[in-house]
């Protein structure tokens with residue numbers, strides 16, 4: 001078994017809080033508190049990816065995502081901390097009035113290439129071509145694919161399970177419920193539970209890809225990690241459940257009913273969820289877990305996204 005090395009940039013362990021919503025108690029793990037500028041789930045993955053980039057003496061980090069990508073923002077911050085430049089390949093349009101994550105990317109001086117939806121389909125190829133140009137100028141580039149979801153990056157969530165074990169009686173827990181975008185978080189959780197031989201169900205709310213596509217991505221990543229790192233475990237597909245139907249309005253949009261619930265949750269708990277990921281996941285959690293009084297058996301993982309709130313502020317303010 002090979003265990004990769006990492007740097008230490010996340011404020012971990014993150015707390016687990018037991019709170020009530022609509023009178024129902026539940027457990028929430030606050031991975032939105034992994035940092036301030038570096039908040040959210042991506043930081044755990046970046047601990048491994050940035051270690052590797054530094055080891056390879058990289059001058060540049062390239063990565064990709066939507067124009068409000070939390071992963072891209074966290075990468076820009078982490079690269080700056082470690083003296084590397086960053087270039088982002090973002091799906092969306094430039095804005096002289098950049099908000100949220102995009103504002104921070106620009107504030108830190110990241111180079112940004114904006115791609116149309118069509119070109120974004122070939123983003124990995126575009127990043128590798130750009131890398132080739134810089135290599136000719138003797139610059140080293142470390143490319144991080146969407147969401148930092150590689151077999152190395154997902155170690156952040158393999159370790160998460162070890163962390164959880166030190167915080168609660170994990171055998172009493174039946175599942176972990178979280179948003180799933182590129183699939184790395186869920187894949188890491190699956191590998192982590194398999195390694196410790198735990199019978200925990202991973203509930204993944206697909207916010208970006210179809211049920212079939214995200215399932216395949218998560219399983220491929222988890223199995224790829226087992227192979228790459230020679231891990232003594234087998235991935236159990238039946239421990240993964242995709243909770244579909246909570247992103248029907250599309251990745252970048254959210255309907256008023258969901259926003260109303262997110263707003264009410266914020267005003268009653270002091271915890272802010274974002275519109276693209278954790279807000280949708282929480283609606284799924286509320287309907288499937290909380291309403292059935294299973295909140296103490298199935299933990300809600302808050303994966304961050306605070307800066308995504310600002311881009312939707314007009315919509316947030318327009319509803320009750």
Ligand SMILES: Cc1ncc(COP(=O)(O)O)c(C=O)c1O
Pocket residue numbers: 040041069070071147149179180181182183184185186274277278303304305
């Ligand atoms: C706030 C937030 N939550 C959840 C996710 C999904 O994580 P993953 O891409 O590992 O599935 C993301 C990533 O895109 C995110 O930014």
